[in-house]
Amino acid sequence: MSYRLFSLVSLVIFQLGCASLPEQEPRPEVLSFKNTQATRLGELAAHINADTTPPQQAFIPLNDGREALVARLALILQAEKSIDVQYYLYHNDTVGRLFTQYLIEASQRGVRVRLLVDDMATNWRDKDFAIIDQYPNIEVRLFNPFSVRGALRSTQFLFDFSRVNHRMHNKALIVDNQMAIAGGRNIGNQYFSKGGVQFADMDMLVTASATEDLSNVFDRYWNSDQVYPISQLVPLNTLTEQDRKAVQQVLIDSLTTPESKQYVRELVQTDFYRRAKDNQLRWFYGSVDIYADPPDKRLDKNKDAYLISMLKPSLDSAKKSLFILSPYFVPGDQGVAYLAQKVKQGVEVTVVTNSLAATDVSAVHAGYSRYRQALLEAGVVLYEIKAVQGKTDKHWLGSSKSSLHAKTYIVDEHTTFVGSMNLDPRSIEINTETGVIFHDTKLAKHLLEQINSGPDGRYWQLRLHKGRVAWFESDNFGREPDFTTEPQTSFLNRVWITFIGLFPIESQL
Numbered sequence: 001m002s003y004r005l006f007s008l009v010s011l012v013i014f015q016l017g018c019a020s021l022p023e024q025e026p027r028p029e030v031l032s033f034k035n036t037q038a039t040r041l042g043e044l045a046a047h048i049n050a051d052t053t054p055p056q057q058a059f060i061p062l063n064d065g066r067e068a069l070v071a072r073l074a075l076i077l078q079a080e081k082s083i084d085v086q087y088y089l090y091h092n093d094t095v096g097r098l099f100t101q102y103l104i105e106a107s108q109r110g111v112r113v114r115l116l117v118d119d120m121a122t123n124w125r126d127k128d129f130a131i132i133d134q135y136p137n138i139e140v141r142l143f144n145p146f147s148v149r150g151a152l153r154s155t156q157f158l159f160d161f162s163r164v165n166h167r168m169h170n171k172a173l174i175v176d177n178q179m180a181i182a183g184g185r186n187i188g189n190q191y192f193s194k195g196g197v198q199f200a201d202m203d204m205l206v207t208a209s210a211t212e213d214l215s216n217v218f219d220r221y222w223n224s225d226q227v228y229p230i231s232q233l234v235p236l237n238t239l240t241e242q243d244r245k246a247v248q249q250v251l252i253d254s255l256t257t258p259e260s261k262q263y264v265r266e267l268v269q270t271d272f273y274r275r276a277k278d279n280q281l282r283w284f285y286g287s288v289d290i291y292a293d294p295p296d297k298r299l300d301k302n303k304d305a306y307l308i309s310m311l312k313p314s315l316d317s318a319k320k321s322l323f324i325l326s327p328y329f330v331p332g333d334q335g336v337a338y339l340a341q342k343v344k345q346g347v348e349v350t351v352v353t354n355s356l357a358a359t360d361v362s363a364v365h366a367g368y369s370r371y372r373q374a375l376l377e378a379g380v381v382l383y384e385i386k387a388v389q390g391k392t393d394k395h396w397l398g399s400s401k402s403s404l405h406a407k408t409y410i411v412d413e414h415t416t417f418v419g420s421m422n423l424d425p426r427s428i429e430i431n432t433e434t435g436v437i438f439h440d441t442k443l444a445k446h447l448l449e450q451i452n453s454g455p456d457g458r459y460w461q462l463r464l465h466k467g468r469v470a471w472f473e474s475d476n477f478g479r480e481p482d483f484t485t486e487p488q489t490s491f492l493n494r495v496w497i498t499f500i501g502l503f504p505i506e507s508q509l
Contacts, residue, residue: 021147022232029223030114032082032177032215039080041178045207048283056285057210059438061418062203063450065193067272068185069095071205074276075175076102079111084174084218086116088167088420091188092125094263097254099187100132104251107137116222118168119145123153130234131247140230141222143168143295149233165508166298168221169431171203171420172214180211182290182436183418184407191405194263199405200385202325204418204436206288213290217434224295286440293432307421307435308428314437318411321348323448325408329353330367330424330509331375340378350381352451355460356497357387357488358403364424366500367509372462372469382462384471387488413444425507460487 036042048058062068076083083106090096107113115132119142122129126149133140144166146153156164174180183203185191190199206214221227254260267273275281291310294300303309315322322342329351331339339349359365375382385404409417419435421427438444460471463481470481486494 021145021228024225024228025232027229031219031223032084032174032212033112034177036081036176036178039176039178040078041075041080041176044078045178045211049208049285052285057206057208057288058283058285059207059210059288059443060205060281060283061443061447061450062181062183062205062272063201064270064272065185065191065198065201066267067270068181068201068203069099069192070267070270070273070276071203072099072173072181073102073267075173075179075181076106079106079109079175081176082112082114082174083176084114084116084172084215084222086168086170086172086218086221087187088118088169088171089121089186089188090117091121091186092128093189093194094254094260095189095192095194096187097251098260098264101251101255103138104132104135107135111137113138114218114222115140116143116168116218116227117141118143120167123150126150126230126234127239127243128247129230130236130239131244133230134236134239134244141227142230142233143221144226145228145233162298165430167431168226168295169420169427170217170221170292170434172218172434174211174215174218177215178211179205179207180214181205182214182420182434184405184420199403202406202408202418204438206436208288210288210290210436213288214434217290217292220292221295221432226295284438284440284443284446286438286443288439289437290434291437292434295432297432298430306428307419307433311417311421311435311437314411314415314417315409317415318342318347320346320412321410322350322412323410323451324349324351324423325353325404325406325451326351326423327354327359327404327406328361328364328368328422328424328427328509330364330506331371332425332506335423336371336374336378339375339380343379348381349379350383351375352383352385352404352459354404355384355386355488356486356493358385360403362493362497363500363505364509366497367424367506369497370501373464376462376464376469383459384462386458386460408447410444410448413448414441415439416444416447424509426509429507 037046049055062071083103103113103115115138122142129140132138144163146156146164148156171185172180172182181203184201185203189195191201291307293307294305297306342349353368356365372382407419407422416438417435419433421433421435427433457473462469463472465481465484468484471483471487473482
């Protein structure tokens with residue numbers, strides 16, 4: 001019996017090791033629609049940008065989760081020609097289903113919808129995406145898909161690690177090639193203030209040529225060999241009429257529950273919704289630069305083509321201040337040396353990241369924690385977000401059970417980066433990312449005010465006390481620290497982090 005079991009297991013492992021993706025079928029290059037200025041969004045974008053001299057681009061920061069979803073749904077409702085969607089995570093929850101229903105309704109109006117999703121977190125959703133793909137005017141493609149589908153797909157990391165470890169972390173929504181939203185949010189409840197643990201995040205609504213640049217990035221990914229149509233991975237003949245009805249019914253039912261109706265009521269009560277209805281949105285103006293990693297980043301050894309290389313000139317330009325928000329911050333020795341050099345040059349360097357109690361990825365915190373002492377010794381000002389409990393408020397870094405997810409840096413209160421890239425090895429070397437740089441003093445100062453305002457006690461300030469890292473209340477300038485070990489955590493939490501830190505996995509964090 002044991003010999004037969006061993007033979008069966010060996011056969012399964014062999015088959016998994018031999019599993020491969022289907023050959024890419026010849027497909028025509030599909031590009032974004034041009035000359036869409038006559039659409040509603042095109043005319044609105046022209047109106048918004050009409051009074052700037054010299055011509056500039058308009059943009060709005062989206063800090064609040066509900067407002068960020070309202071902005072997305074409003075753009076989809078206004079779509080006349082095309083909607084391009086690119087996300088790392090696309091959850092099958094209230095927000096995900098609401099977003100999907102809006103896309104389907106747009107497609108039924110004749111709008112072309114291109115939905116590009118990374119395949120990392122799509123397990124058990126093959127039929128969902130394949131059925132969505134069957135709606136008229138919608139096409140679904142997956143980035144770097146697993147060749148092993150279903151229950152055993154995680155085993156592919158054992159046989160094809162270097163490929164399946166490469167993920168598309170980009171996030172963008174582009175409508176009619178006239179307005180777009182880019183930033184750090186995926187599609188899911190926790191990114192849009194819908195119950196449970198909520199991510200404090202940042203998006204930017206952009207217009208004009210910035211949108212065209214994002215469309216060009218999307219086209220590059222959509223037509224890449226790294227991307228497969230869902231129809232090549234899930235044959236049409238495997239979908240039954242029962243499957244189709246089940247998916248359609250779930251979408252319908254999910255929008256009629258009391259919980260969903262309450263959430264929609266909350267959406268229409270947001271300031272963004274009211275201001276948009278009254279044409280009173282506050283736009284910022286300046287120049288915008290769009291950058292992105294190549295879709296075949298894992299194969300491209302030219303690091304000058306990586307996003308971090310394109311962003312470095314803006315970081316180098318810091319003369320007075322460099323403010324960094326990064327939920328997953330693993331600078332490495334090279335990053336510590338770089339920030340230390342900026343401090344020596346007279347630049348005030350401030351980093352805000354998650355505490356152990358607030359992070360959702362313990363392994364990343366283990367990687368980050370080993371550099372805290374060196375950062376403090378170099379003169380970097382270091383803050384960690386608390387795991388705040390209690391009444392939820394409307395501030396984007398102060399809500400209950402919140403975890404920082406925004407990826408932003410601000411240089412000299414003028415240049416602002418908003419994107420999907422964390423300052424960690426995975427974002428820099430492995431995953432693909434998108435980033436947008438905004439050149440506008442008013443925007444930079446507005447964001448800093450937003451970050452610094454709100455309830456007190458949201459951060460721990462880290463300082464050296466008797467030669468070791470210690471945690472102080474942000475308003476405590478006394479001599480004694482509040483904590484000398486990771487605050488708001490248990491002994492087992494700290495032991496676990498220490499244990500993870502023993503493994504040589506920093507390059508994967």
